[in-house]
Each structure stands twice: as structure tokens, then as C-alpha cells.
Amino acid sequence: MPEITVTVNRAAHTVEVADNMLLSTLLRDVLRLTGTHIGCDTSQCGACTVHVDARSVKSCTMLAVEADGSEVTTIEGLADGDALHPMQAAFRAHHGLQCGFCTPGMIMAAVAFAERHPAPTEAEVRDGLEGNLCRCTGYQNIVEAIMAGTRAMARAGADR
Amino acid sequence: MNPFKLHRVRSLDEAADAFKGAEEARFLAGGQTLIPVLKQRLAAPSDLVSLARIDGLSGIAAGDGQVIVGAMTRHADVAAHADVATLIPALSELAGGIGDPHVRNRGTMGGSLANNDPAADYPAAVLGLGATIVTDRREIAADAYFQGLFTTALDEGEMIVRIAYPVPERAGYVKMPHPASRYCLVGVMVSKGPAGVRVAVTGAGQDGVFRVPEMEARLEQDFAPGALAGLKVPADDLMTDIHAGAEYRAHLIGVLARRAVAKATAA
Numbered sequence: 206m207p208e209i210t211v212t213v214n215r216a217a218h219t220v221e222v223a224d225n226m227l228l229s230t231l232l233r234d235v236l237r238l239t240g241t242h243i244g245c246d247t248s249q250c251g252a253c254t255v256h257v258d259a260r261s262v263k264s265c266t267m268l269a270v271e272a273d274g275s276e277v278t279t280i281e282g283l284a285d286g287d288a289l290h291p292m293q294a295a296f297r298a299h300h301g302l303q304c305g306f307c308t309p310g311m312i313m314a315a316v317a318f319a320e321r322h323p324a325p326t327e328a329e330v331r332d333g334l335e336g337n338l339c340r341c342t343g344y345q346n347i348v349e350a351i352m353a354g355t356r357a358m359a360r361a362g363a364d365r
Numbered sequence: 366m367n368p369f370k371l372h373r374v375r376s377l378d379e380a381a382d383a384f385k386g387a388e389e390a391r392f393l394a395g396g397q398t399l400i401p402v403l404k405q406r407l408a409a410p411s412d413l414v415s416l417a418r419i420d421g422l423s424g425i426a427a428g429d430g431q432v433i434v435g436a437m438t439r440h441a442d443v444a445a446h447a448d449v450a451t452l453i454p455a456l457s458e459l460a461g462g463i464g465d466p467h468v469r470n471r472g473t474m475g476g477s478l479a480n481n482d483p484a485a486d487y488p489a490a491v492l493g494l495g496a497t498i499v500t501d502r503r504e505i506a507a508d509a510y511f512q513g514l515f516t517t518a519l520d521e522g523e524m525i526v527r528i529a530y531p532v533p534e535r536a537g538y539v540k541m542p543h544p545a546s547r548y549c550l551v552g553v554m555v556s557k558g559p560a561g562v563r564v565a566v567t568g569a570g571q572d573g574v575f576r577v578p579e580m581e582a583r584l585e586q587d588f589a590p591g592a593l594a595g596l597k598v599p600a601d602d603l604m605t606d607i608h609a610g611a612e613y614r615a616h617l618i619g620v621l622a623r624r625a626v627a628k629a630t631a632a
Contacts, residue, residue, distance in 0.1 A: 207371070224371035224413075225403075248401045249545075251467060260441070260470040266400045267471060268393075270371055271417055318466065335547065336465025 209273035214282030229264040240280040251337035254310035261317035280309035291357035301350030303341035319355040367409040384522040387412035394476030436475025436525040455536035475525040484548035488574035493554025493565030496530040533558035537629030551617040555625040569614040590623040
């Protein structure tokens with residue numbers, strides 16, 4: 206089995222993985238980071254969205270080996286200790302979830318979106334959510350949360 | 366997913382050798398089609414040859430009236446590239462409308478073209494802009510490349526290296542995406558360039574992407590939406606599936622072609 210080194214949430218891991226292991230399996234079953242959810246396993250729902258080298262990807266549609274040498278961020282890596290990431294805080298404040306299953310993927314998608322769209326329109330937010338499905342159909346509050354979270358991220362960036 | 370051996374190669378030569386030495390190999394580009402196919406066990410190759418670590422396969426260069434896109438260039442990078450936006454805005458827009466943001470961050474132009482899904486966007490770009498597919502062995506003109514559903518002129522083990530697009534005077538792309546998958550129910554690319562007018566339709570043909578000579582002839586006379594008025598595309602060779610019938614697709618081709626010309630002539 207190939208040995209890979211992957212940095213997950215700022216910690217380096219050197220692990221042996223099967224050639225056909227998915228990144229989502231590495232994160233959940235090997236590293237026990239179960240915040241990354243598997244919703245559909247057919248590359249449609251986006252619940253497994255993580256960041257690989259600062260880009261949002263569906264971790265169920267990428268081989269673990271292909272993440273060798275990369276920096277991966279999962280939902281567990283967003284908060285700073287007890288302080289929620291601004292996007293997490295916005296989802297909480299705007300009740301951007303119902304059952305919560307899609308939420309990790311929604312938030313990872315939203316953070317990647319906000320980094321490229323500091324002042325989005327609502328239509329742009331909805332377009333940016335194209336790869337993430339919510340079975341509770343709770344999109345209205347998700348969109349509101351992302352609009353607010355994006356503004357909060359821009360403010361936090363300006364304060365730095 | 367069935368087990369397979371993954372080859373992480375560093376050069377086109379190594380990739381070719383790994384492919385040749387395997388019982389049944391597939392090349393892995395961005396994996397946004399191939400990995401779902403493997404997960405559903407619709408294919409079970411013995412070996413995958415990953416092209417991700419080969420230098421020089423990704424990136425975009427513009428000059429001499431061409432835009433050249435490396436085969437491993439991600440859709441998101443095509444959509445965001447300043448030279449593509451300036452020289453062939455229809456190509457930027459097409460790339461930015463493929464799938465969803467996460468798919469665009471992984472999927473590659475070469476992978477899409479090697480797969481030649483009949484509802485994919487890039488085949489319309491290559492055929493509608495008259496691009497040239499450059500492989501590790503030869504150059505293939507767009508008109509010779511697409512040979513039917515999921516079928517191309519690529520030989521066994523042949524790899525796309527880059528795609529060369531001539532910069533058109535005008536081009537426009539409009540698609541009606543399937544609301545869930547974002548694949549094309551119908552997509553139409555029109556262009557007017559050094560080699561004349563081209564109209565390419567994806568998503569509709571039983572044999573995949575195709576050109577519409579009747580539209581091209583009218584647009585050669587007058588490159589305006591009105592030139593296509595009243596022209597009907599026959600539904601005989603179009604797809605009927607659970608999403609749409611052939612008659613509806615035929616109607617969409619006319620509507621979207623007029624919109625694509627309007628877009629091409631708006632700027």
C-alpha cells in the first residue's frame with residue numbers, strides 16, 4: 206500500500222492507504238474525523254465537502270492517494286478552540302440548518318465561496334451552493350447565514 | 366469500489382508504459398466522472414494511471430491567435446483565467462457553468478474530452494470553436510475527434526496533452542442545464558472566426574455533439590439571431606430520455622442557438 210503524508214487541520218499524518226481508498230474514508234475511518242459526512246456517495250450531495258489546498262472538493266470523489274502532500278481542512282479545523290469560525294457562528298445565528306446532516310459540507314462550501322466572493326449577491330450564493338443538497342429544503346436560512354457569514358469573514362479579514 | 370492498482374507517474378512516457386503493462390488500465394485525470402463510475406462498479410479496471418503529477422499538463426497560454434489549455438487544467442481555472450475571459454469569454458462562461466464549484470475544482474478539460482459524455486459542455490466548446498486536440502502522438506481536428514457516445518478518435522492508451530483554441534471574432538454559448546445534474550439538456554456554441562461560422566450542439570444528439578450546417582450557412586450570410594428565424598432542426602436523430610423528448614430538444618436547439626448568437630453579438 207502506498208504511504209502518503211497529508212496535513213489535516215494543521216497536523217501532519219503519514220499513513221498507509223489502499224490504492225482505492227477515498228479521501229472521505231481516510232478522514233472518517235482512519236483519522237476518525239467524522240464531521241465530514243457521507244450523504245449520497247454518488248458525488249451529488251456535497252455533505253463530504255472539505256478543502257484541499259484551499260479549494261472545496263467532494264472528498265468522496267477524490268482518492269486519498271491524490272491528497273498526498275496536500276493540506277486538508279475539515280469542519281473540525283475551522284473553529285479556533287471554543288471560538289466558532291465566523292461562518293459557523295452565522296449558521297448558528299441564522300438557524301441555517303434543520304437536521305444538520307448537510308451542515309458540515311454547507312459550511313465548508315460557504316467558507317470557500319466567501320473567500321472568492323467577499324460581497325456576493327443572493328443569486329451568487331445560491332449558485333455557489335449548486336453542489337450542496339439539503340434534504341430538509343432549508344435553503345432560505347442557509348442563504349441568509351452565508352450572506353451574513355461572508356460579511357463577518359470580510360470584517361474579520363479587515364481587522365487582521 | 367473494486368480494487369485496482371494506482372500508478373503515480375511523473376511523465377507521459379511513464380504513463381504510457383504503465384498503461385501498456387496493465388491488463389485493463391484507465392487514465393485518471395480529475396476523477397469527477399471516473400470515480401463515481403468506479404464507485405457504482407460500472408467499470409472495474411485493473412489499473413488506474415494518475416496523470417496528476419506529470420509536469421506541464423496544466424496551465425493556460427495565450428498568443429498567436431490561440432488559447433492553449435493543458436489537458437489537466439481544472440474547470441475553475443479555465444473559468445477564472447484573465448486571458449480566456451478576454452479572448453474567448455464564451456469559453457470562460459462555459460467552464461464556469463459546468464457541474465458545481467467543487468466539481469469545477471477537480472474536473473479537467475482533458476478528462477471531460479476523453480470521456481466525451483453526450484451531455485457534457487466541453488465537446489461543444491471544442492467543436493463549436495474549431496479547436497485542435499493535441500495528444501502524446503498527434504494533432505486531431507475537432508471535426509475528426511468526436512465519434513459517438515463516449516467515443517473519440519483517441520487510440521488505446523493515447524493521452525490528450527493540450528487543447529488549442531483559435532481565438533474567434535465572436536462566440537457565444539448558452540445551455541439549458543438539467544436542474545439537478547447541471548449536465549446539458551441542450552447546449553449550443555456558436556462562433557465566427559478565421560475558419561468561418563460554426564454551430565455545435567451538445568446534450569441532444571444520439572451520437573453526441575454535432576454541428577448544424579443549415580444554421581452555419583445562414584449565419585455565414587448574416588451573423589445575427591434573426592438569420593435563424595424559422596429554421597427547424599429535425600428531431601429524428603435527437604435523444605429522448607426521462608428528462609426530455611427529441612421534439613423538445615429540437616425546439617431548444619433553435620431557441621438556444623438564437624440566444625447564443627445574440628450573446629456573441631452583444632459585446
